Protein backbone atom coordinates (compact mmCIF):
# COMPACT_ATOMS: atom_id res chain seq x y z
CA UNK A 1 0.00 0.00 0.00
CA UNK A 2 1.18 3.52 -0.62
CA UNK A 3 0.39 6.56 1.48
CA UNK A 4 -2.44 8.85 0.52
CA UNK A 5 -1.22 11.92 2.36
CA UNK A 6 2.14 13.65 2.38
CA UNK A 7 1.52 14.81 5.95
CA UNK A 8 -1.07 14.15 8.61
CA UNK A 9 -1.13 16.74 11.36
CA UNK A 10 -2.61 15.67 14.69
CA UNK A 11 -4.18 18.71 16.36
CA UNK A 12 -6.22 21.52 14.82
CA UNK A 13 -5.19 24.35 17.12
CA UNK A 14 -3.27 27.39 15.88
CA UNK A 15 -0.07 25.30 15.62
CA UNK A 16 -1.66 22.59 13.46
CA UNK A 17 -3.71 25.10 11.44
CA UNK A 18 -0.78 27.38 10.49
CA UNK A 19 1.38 24.37 9.65
CA UNK A 20 -1.33 22.75 7.51
CA UNK A 21 -1.80 26.07 5.69
CA UNK A 22 1.95 26.47 5.10
CA UNK A 23 2.49 22.86 3.97
CA UNK A 24 -0.44 23.12 1.57
CA UNK A 25 1.13 26.25 0.06
CA UNK A 26 4.16 24.05 -0.60
CA UNK A 27 1.93 21.64 -2.54
CA UNK A 28 1.70 18.97 0.15
CA UNK A 29 -1.44 16.86 0.47
CA UNK A 30 -2.37 17.36 4.09
CA UNK A 31 -4.96 15.89 6.45
CA UNK A 32 -5.62 17.41 9.89
CA UNK A 33 -7.12 15.27 12.64
CA UNK A 34 -8.49 16.64 15.89
CA UNK A 35 -10.38 14.59 18.43
CA UNK A 36 -12.72 17.46 19.31
CA UNK A 37 -12.68 19.60 16.17
CA UNK A 38 -10.97 22.82 15.08
CA UNK A 39 -9.61 25.03 17.89
CA UNK A 40 -11.15 22.82 20.55
CA UNK A 41 -8.03 22.92 22.76
CA UNK A 42 -6.15 25.89 24.21
CA UNK A 43 -6.42 27.82 20.94
CA UNK A 44 -10.18 28.22 21.19
CA UNK A 45 -9.90 29.71 24.67
CA UNK A 46 -7.11 32.15 23.90
CA UNK A 47 -7.44 35.90 24.18
CA UNK A 48 -5.11 35.60 21.20
CA UNK A 49 -3.11 38.80 21.66
CA UNK A 50 -0.31 39.21 19.17
CA UNK A 51 2.15 41.57 20.80
CA UNK A 52 5.90 41.85 21.43
CA UNK A 53 7.62 40.60 24.57
CA UNK A 54 9.26 43.16 26.84
CA UNK A 55 12.34 42.62 28.98
CA UNK A 56 16.08 43.01 28.97
CA UNK A 57 16.81 41.33 25.68
CA UNK A 58 16.78 37.65 26.67
CA UNK A 59 17.09 35.05 23.90
CA UNK A 60 13.39 34.25 24.32
CA UNK A 61 12.49 37.94 23.94
CA UNK A 62 14.56 38.18 20.76
CA UNK A 63 12.87 35.09 19.24
CA UNK A 64 9.40 36.23 20.32
CA UNK A 65 9.89 39.61 18.73
CA UNK A 66 11.21 38.12 15.51
CA UNK A 67 8.07 35.98 15.50
CA UNK A 68 5.91 39.04 16.18
CA UNK A 69 7.28 40.87 13.14
CA UNK A 70 6.79 37.83 10.89
CA UNK A 71 3.39 36.93 12.28
CA UNK A 72 1.64 40.29 12.10
CA UNK A 73 2.58 40.48 8.43
CA UNK A 74 1.40 36.88 7.94
CA UNK A 75 -2.02 37.61 9.45
CA UNK A 76 -2.36 40.96 7.67
CA UNK A 77 -1.64 39.38 4.32
CA UNK A 78 -3.45 36.06 4.87
CA UNK A 79 -6.53 36.81 6.95
CA UNK A 80 -6.75 40.53 7.85
CA UNK A 81 -10.42 40.17 8.79
CA UNK A 82 -9.45 38.02 11.79
CA UNK A 83 -6.49 40.06 13.03
CA UNK A 84 -7.44 43.39 14.60
CA UNK A 85 -4.52 45.79 14.89
CA UNK A 86 -5.94 47.56 17.92
CA UNK A 87 -2.53 48.31 19.39
CA UNK A 88 -1.60 46.80 22.75
CA UNK A 89 -0.68 48.74 25.88
CA UNK A 90 1.67 46.96 28.32
CA UNK A 91 1.01 48.25 31.83
CA UNK A 92 3.36 47.55 34.78
CA UNK A 93 1.90 45.37 37.54
CA UNK A 94 3.24 47.50 40.41
CA UNK A 95 5.88 50.07 41.31
CA UNK A 96 8.72 47.55 41.15
CA UNK A 97 7.56 46.51 37.67
CA UNK A 98 7.24 50.17 36.65
CA UNK A 99 10.94 50.78 37.45
CA UNK A 100 11.89 47.79 35.29
CA UNK A 101 9.90 49.18 32.37
CA UNK A 102 12.24 52.13 32.03
CA UNK A 103 15.16 49.68 31.70
CA UNK A 104 13.24 47.66 29.11
CA UNK A 105 13.00 50.63 26.70
CA UNK A 106 16.48 49.98 25.33
CA UNK A 107 15.47 46.44 24.33
CA UNK A 108 12.24 47.27 22.51
CA UNK A 109 13.14 46.48 18.91
CA UNK A 110 9.54 46.65 17.75
CA UNK A 111 7.79 49.94 17.06
CA UNK A 112 6.47 51.48 20.32
CA UNK A 113 5.38 54.67 22.05
CA UNK A 114 5.70 55.60 25.71
CA UNK A 115 2.33 56.54 27.20
CA UNK A 116 2.14 58.86 30.20
CA UNK A 117 -0.22 58.27 33.11
CA UNK A 118 -2.37 61.18 31.85
CA UNK A 119 -2.59 59.72 28.36
CA UNK A 120 -3.67 56.36 29.77
CA UNK A 121 -6.27 57.99 32.00
CA UNK A 122 -7.65 59.90 29.00
CA UNK A 123 -8.16 56.49 27.35
CA UNK A 124 -10.23 55.33 30.33
CA UNK A 125 -7.44 53.26 31.91
CA UNK A 126 -7.00 53.62 35.63
CA UNK A 127 -3.29 53.35 36.36
CA UNK A 128 -0.60 55.32 38.17
CA UNK A 129 2.18 54.04 35.85
CA UNK A 130 3.59 54.98 32.49
CA UNK A 131 3.33 52.20 29.92
CA UNK A 132 4.42 50.91 26.54
CA UNK A 133 2.07 51.16 23.59
CA UNK A 134 2.72 48.86 20.64
CA UNK A 135 0.70 50.28 17.73
CA UNK A 136 1.27 47.30 15.41
CA UNK A 137 0.15 44.72 17.96
CA UNK A 138 -3.38 43.39 18.08
CA UNK A 139 -5.79 40.59 18.75
CA UNK A 140 -6.90 37.57 16.69
CA UNK A 141 -10.34 36.01 16.53
CA UNK A 142 -8.92 32.75 17.83
CA UNK A 143 -11.41 30.20 16.54
CA UNK A 144 -12.20 32.01 13.26
CA UNK A 145 -8.54 32.27 12.33
CA UNK A 146 -8.01 28.50 12.78
CA UNK A 147 -11.14 27.76 10.73
CA UNK A 148 -10.00 30.18 8.02
CA UNK A 149 -6.49 28.70 7.77
CA UNK A 150 -7.99 25.22 7.38
CA UNK A 151 -10.77 26.18 4.99
CA UNK A 152 -9.28 24.44 1.92
CA UNK A 153 -7.75 21.54 3.83
CA UNK A 154 -9.24 18.17 4.73
CA UNK A 155 -10.03 18.04 8.45
CA UNK A 156 -11.55 15.12 10.36
CA UNK A 157 -12.83 15.08 13.91
CA UNK A 158 -11.20 11.86 15.06
CA UNK A 159 -8.85 10.91 17.88
CA UNK A 160 -5.58 9.28 16.95
CA UNK A 161 -5.12 6.40 19.35
CA UNK A 162 -1.89 4.96 18.00
CA UNK A 163 0.86 5.44 15.43
CA UNK A 164 2.51 2.54 13.72
CA UNK A 165 5.36 2.63 11.23
CA UNK A 166 5.61 -0.16 8.69
CA UNK A 167 7.18 -0.40 5.24
CA UNK A 168 8.44 3.16 5.36
CA UNK A 169 5.11 4.82 6.02
CA UNK A 170 2.93 5.74 8.96
CA UNK A 171 -0.37 4.10 9.77
CA UNK A 172 -2.54 6.17 12.10
CA UNK A 173 -5.32 4.42 13.92
CA UNK A 174 -8.44 6.23 15.01
CA UNK A 175 -11.63 4.58 16.31
CA UNK A 176 -13.06 4.90 12.77
CA UNK A 177 -10.17 4.54 10.35
CA UNK A 178 -6.67 3.55 9.53
CA UNK A 179 -4.80 6.28 7.64
CA UNK A 180 -1.57 6.08 5.69
CA UNK A 181 0.84 8.96 5.35
CA UNK A 182 4.49 9.74 4.71
CA UNK A 183 4.89 12.29 7.52
CA UNK A 184 3.19 12.77 10.88
CA UNK A 185 3.26 16.00 12.85
CA UNK A 186 2.24 16.07 16.49
CA UNK A 187 0.53 19.39 17.20
CA UNK A 188 -1.38 18.00 20.15
CA UNK A 189 -0.85 20.80 22.68
CA UNK A 190 -0.51 19.70 26.31
CA UNK A 191 -1.38 16.09 25.47
CA UNK A 192 1.61 14.01 24.45
CA UNK A 193 0.56 10.43 24.96
CA UNK A 194 1.28 9.01 21.50
CA UNK A 195 5.09 9.00 21.60
CA UNK A 196 7.74 9.31 24.33
CA UNK A 197 8.25 13.08 24.47
CA UNK A 198 9.34 13.29 28.12
CA UNK A 199 12.59 15.07 27.27
CA UNK A 200 10.65 18.07 25.98
CA UNK A 201 8.96 18.60 29.36
CA UNK A 202 5.62 19.59 27.83
CA UNK A 203 3.18 20.76 30.52
CA UNK A 204 -0.11 22.52 30.69
CA UNK A 205 -1.14 25.84 32.18
CA UNK A 206 -4.84 26.36 32.67
CA UNK A 207 -6.62 29.56 31.72
CA UNK A 208 -9.94 31.28 31.14
CA UNK A 209 -11.34 33.86 28.78
CA UNK A 210 -14.62 35.67 29.23
CA UNK A 211 -16.35 37.58 26.43
CA UNK A 212 -18.46 40.44 27.79
CA UNK A 213 -20.90 42.76 26.06
CA UNK A 214 -20.19 46.41 26.82
CA UNK A 215 -20.54 49.93 25.43
CA UNK A 216 -17.25 51.06 27.00
CA UNK A 217 -15.25 53.07 24.49
CA UNK A 218 -12.00 51.09 24.70
CA UNK A 219 -9.98 51.50 21.51
CA UNK A 220 -6.72 49.78 22.44
CA UNK A 221 -6.14 46.35 23.94
CA UNK A 222 -4.05 46.12 27.09
CA UNK A 223 -2.13 43.62 29.15
CA UNK A 224 -1.14 43.84 32.78
CA UNK A 225 -1.42 40.60 34.80
CA UNK A 226 -4.40 39.76 32.56
CA UNK A 227 -5.44 40.69 29.02
CA UNK A 228 -8.21 43.15 28.22
CA UNK A 229 -9.14 43.33 24.56
CA UNK A 230 -10.30 46.51 22.85
CA UNK A 231 -14.04 46.86 22.36
CA UNK A 232 -14.73 45.12 19.04
CA UNK A 233 -18.35 45.16 17.89
CA UNK A 234 -19.62 45.66 21.44
CA UNK A 235 -17.55 42.81 22.90
CA UNK A 236 -14.61 43.05 25.29
CA UNK A 237 -12.57 39.89 25.90
CA UNK A 238 -10.85 39.31 29.24
CA UNK A 239 -8.32 36.51 29.53
CA UNK A 240 -5.61 35.04 31.73
CA UNK A 241 -3.69 31.79 32.13
CA UNK A 242 -2.19 31.11 35.52
CA UNK A 243 -2.84 27.71 37.02
CA UNK A 244 0.37 25.86 36.23
CA UNK A 245 1.23 22.16 36.02
CA UNK A 246 -2.37 21.05 35.52
CA UNK A 247 -2.55 17.58 33.99
CA UNK A 248 -6.23 17.43 32.98
CA UNK A 249 -8.64 20.15 31.88
CA UNK A 250 -10.79 21.61 34.65
CA UNK A 251 -14.54 22.19 34.31
CA UNK A 252 -15.20 25.60 32.77
CA UNK A 253 -17.49 27.82 34.81
CA UNK A 254 -18.81 31.37 34.53
CA UNK A 255 -17.30 32.04 37.97
CA UNK A 256 -13.80 31.99 36.51
CA UNK A 257 -14.73 34.54 33.84
CA UNK A 258 -16.53 36.70 36.40
CA UNK A 259 -13.44 36.76 38.59
CA UNK A 260 -11.55 38.21 35.60
CA UNK A 261 -14.17 40.95 35.33
CA UNK A 262 -13.66 41.78 39.01
CA UNK A 263 -9.92 42.04 38.46
CA UNK A 264 -10.37 44.15 35.31
CA UNK A 265 -12.58 46.61 37.24
CA UNK A 266 -9.44 47.93 38.98
CA UNK A 267 -8.26 49.17 35.55
CA UNK A 268 -11.34 49.97 33.50
CA UNK A 269 -15.02 50.74 34.03
CA UNK A 270 -16.76 47.36 33.90
CA UNK A 271 -20.12 48.59 35.25
CA UNK A 272 -22.10 47.63 32.10
CA UNK A 273 -20.27 44.31 31.46
CA UNK A 274 -22.48 41.30 30.84
CA UNK A 275 -20.90 37.89 30.44
CA UNK A 276 -21.75 36.37 27.06
CA UNK A 277 -19.60 33.27 27.18
CA UNK A 278 -16.73 31.73 29.15
CA UNK A 279 -14.00 29.70 27.42
CA UNK A 280 -11.39 27.61 29.18
CA UNK A 281 -8.36 25.76 27.99
CA UNK A 282 -4.86 24.57 28.48
CA UNK A 283 -1.81 26.04 26.89
CA UNK A 284 1.28 23.88 26.51
CA UNK A 285 4.76 25.08 27.36
CA UNK A 286 8.17 23.42 27.05
CA UNK A 287 10.73 23.00 29.81
CA UNK A 288 12.62 26.17 28.81
CA UNK A 289 9.60 28.15 27.45
CA UNK A 290 10.91 28.11 23.86
CA UNK A 291 8.70 26.53 21.19
CA UNK A 292 9.29 22.96 20.03
CA UNK A 293 9.56 22.35 16.30
CA UNK A 294 11.50 19.68 14.49
CA UNK A 295 12.30 16.00 14.42
CA UNK A 296 11.60 13.74 17.39
CA UNK A 297 14.43 11.75 18.94
CA UNK A 298 13.81 8.00 19.20
CA UNK A 299 14.06 7.93 22.99
CA UNK A 300 13.67 4.15 23.62
CA UNK A 301 16.28 3.36 20.95
CA UNK A 302 18.76 5.96 22.19
CA UNK A 303 18.48 4.77 25.80
CA UNK A 304 18.88 1.16 24.79
CA UNK A 305 21.80 1.66 22.39
CA UNK A 306 23.65 4.27 24.45
CA UNK A 307 23.28 3.61 28.19
CA UNK A 308 26.27 5.96 28.71
CA UNK A 309 23.92 8.82 27.80
CA UNK A 310 22.87 8.83 31.44
CA UNK A 311 26.38 9.63 32.54
CA UNK A 312 27.08 12.35 30.02
CA UNK A 313 27.90 10.64 26.69
CA UNK A 314 26.95 12.64 23.59
CA UNK A 315 26.27 10.18 20.77
CA UNK A 316 24.75 11.23 17.47
CA UNK A 317 20.97 11.55 17.79
CA UNK A 318 18.71 8.97 16.16
CA UNK A 319 15.31 10.26 15.14
CA UNK A 320 11.98 8.56 14.54
CA UNK A 321 11.70 8.75 10.77
CA UNK A 322 9.24 11.26 9.32
CA UNK A 323 7.80 12.18 12.73
CA UNK A 324 7.77 15.84 13.77
CA UNK A 325 6.61 18.04 16.64
CA UNK A 326 4.98 21.47 16.54
CA UNK A 327 4.22 22.48 20.10
CA UNK A 328 5.39 24.31 23.25
CA UNK A 329 4.12 27.74 22.24
CA UNK A 330 3.24 28.68 25.82
CA UNK A 331 1.28 31.88 26.27
CA UNK A 332 2.16 33.06 22.77
CA UNK A 333 0.82 30.45 20.39
CA UNK A 334 -0.76 33.06 18.16
CA UNK A 335 2.57 34.92 17.97
CA UNK A 336 4.83 31.93 17.39
CA UNK A 337 2.72 29.61 15.24
CA UNK A 338 3.14 31.21 11.77
CA UNK A 339 6.95 31.52 12.10
CA UNK A 340 7.28 28.03 13.57
CA UNK A 341 5.08 26.66 10.77
CA UNK A 342 7.40 28.24 8.21
CA UNK A 343 10.48 26.69 9.84
CA UNK A 344 8.89 23.26 10.14
CA UNK A 345 7.48 23.27 6.62
CA UNK A 346 10.96 24.09 5.31
CA UNK A 347 12.35 21.13 7.24
CA UNK A 348 9.63 18.72 6.09
CA UNK A 349 9.53 19.75 2.43
CA UNK A 350 12.92 21.29 1.70
CA UNK A 351 15.02 19.41 4.28
CA UNK A 352 16.22 22.74 5.70
CA UNK A 353 17.52 22.47 9.27
CA UNK A 354 15.30 24.17 11.86
CA UNK A 355 16.60 27.02 13.98
CA UNK A 356 18.51 25.59 16.99
CA UNK A 357 16.45 27.79 19.30
CA UNK A 358 13.29 25.81 18.56
CA UNK A 359 14.71 22.35 17.87
CA UNK A 360 13.73 19.99 20.72
CA UNK A 361 17.26 18.49 20.47
CA UNK A 362 18.41 21.20 22.88
CA UNK A 363 16.63 19.45 25.76
CA UNK A 364 17.61 15.82 25.24
CA UNK A 365 21.08 15.40 26.78
CA UNK A 366 20.19 17.31 29.92
CA UNK A 367 17.06 15.19 30.34
CA UNK A 368 19.14 11.99 29.99
CA UNK A 369 21.60 13.13 32.66
CA UNK A 370 18.69 13.93 34.98
CA UNK A 371 17.39 10.37 34.55
CA UNK A 372 20.65 9.24 36.11
CA UNK A 373 20.66 11.62 39.08
CA UNK A 374 19.12 10.30 42.32
Ligand SMILES: Cc1cc2nc3c(=O)[nH]c(=O)nc-3n(C[C@H](O)[C@H](O)[C@H](O)COP(=O)(O)OP(=O)(O)OC[C@H]3O[C@@H](n4cnc5c(N)ncnc54)[C@H](O)[C@@H]3O)c2cc1C
Pocket residue numbers: 010011012013014015016033034035036037038039040041042043044045046047048049050158159160161187188189190191194206207208209227239240241280281282283284326327328329330331332333334335336
Ligand atom coordinates in the same frame (compact mmCIF):
# COMPACT_ATOMS: atom_id res chain seq x y z
C1 LIG B 1 -7.05 31.52 28.42
C2 LIG B 1 -5.92 31.55 27.44
C3 LIG B 1 -5.45 32.77 26.96
C4 LIG B 1 -4.40 32.80 26.03
N1 LIG B 1 -4.01 34.00 25.51
C5 LIG B 1 -3.09 34.03 24.53
C6 LIG B 1 -2.76 35.26 23.92
O1 LIG B 1 -3.28 36.32 24.26
N2 LIG B 1 -1.86 35.24 22.89
C7 LIG B 1 -1.26 34.07 22.46
O2 LIG B 1 -0.47 34.11 21.51
N3 LIG B 1 -1.55 32.90 23.05
C8 LIG B 1 -2.44 32.85 24.08
N4 LIG B 1 -2.73 31.67 24.69
C9 LIG B 1 -1.91 30.50 24.37
C10 LIG B 1 -2.37 29.83 23.11
O3 LIG B 1 -3.73 29.55 23.21
C11 LIG B 1 -1.58 28.53 22.92
O4 LIG B 1 -0.22 28.82 22.81
C12 LIG B 1 -2.07 27.82 21.68
O5 LIG B 1 -3.41 27.48 21.85
C13 LIG B 1 -1.27 26.58 21.39
O6 LIG B 1 -1.85 26.00 20.26
P1 LIG B 1 -1.63 24.50 19.91
O7 LIG B 1 -2.20 24.33 18.56
O8 LIG B 1 -0.22 24.13 20.16
O9 LIG B 1 -2.49 23.67 21.00
P2 LIG B 1 -4.06 23.45 21.15
O10 LIG B 1 -4.83 24.60 20.71
O11 LIG B 1 -4.28 22.97 22.55
O12 LIG B 1 -4.37 22.27 20.12
C14 LIG B 1 -4.04 20.93 20.34
C15 LIG B 1 -5.15 20.09 19.71
O13 LIG B 1 -4.72 18.74 19.64
C16 LIG B 1 -5.86 17.92 19.78
N5 LIG B 1 -5.41 16.57 20.16
C17 LIG B 1 -4.62 16.22 21.21
N6 LIG B 1 -4.39 14.90 21.19
C18 LIG B 1 -5.02 14.40 20.09
C19 LIG B 1 -5.15 13.08 19.53
N7 LIG B 1 -4.55 12.01 20.07
N8 LIG B 1 -5.89 12.94 18.40
C20 LIG B 1 -6.50 14.00 17.81
N9 LIG B 1 -6.42 15.27 18.32
C21 LIG B 1 -5.69 15.46 19.43
C22 LIG B 1 -6.68 18.62 20.86
O14 LIG B 1 -8.05 18.27 20.77
C23 LIG B 1 -6.43 20.09 20.54
O15 LIG B 1 -7.47 20.68 19.77
C24 LIG B 1 -3.77 31.59 25.63
C25 LIG B 1 -4.23 30.37 26.12
C26 LIG B 1 -5.29 30.32 27.00
C27 LIG B 1 -5.76 28.99 27.50
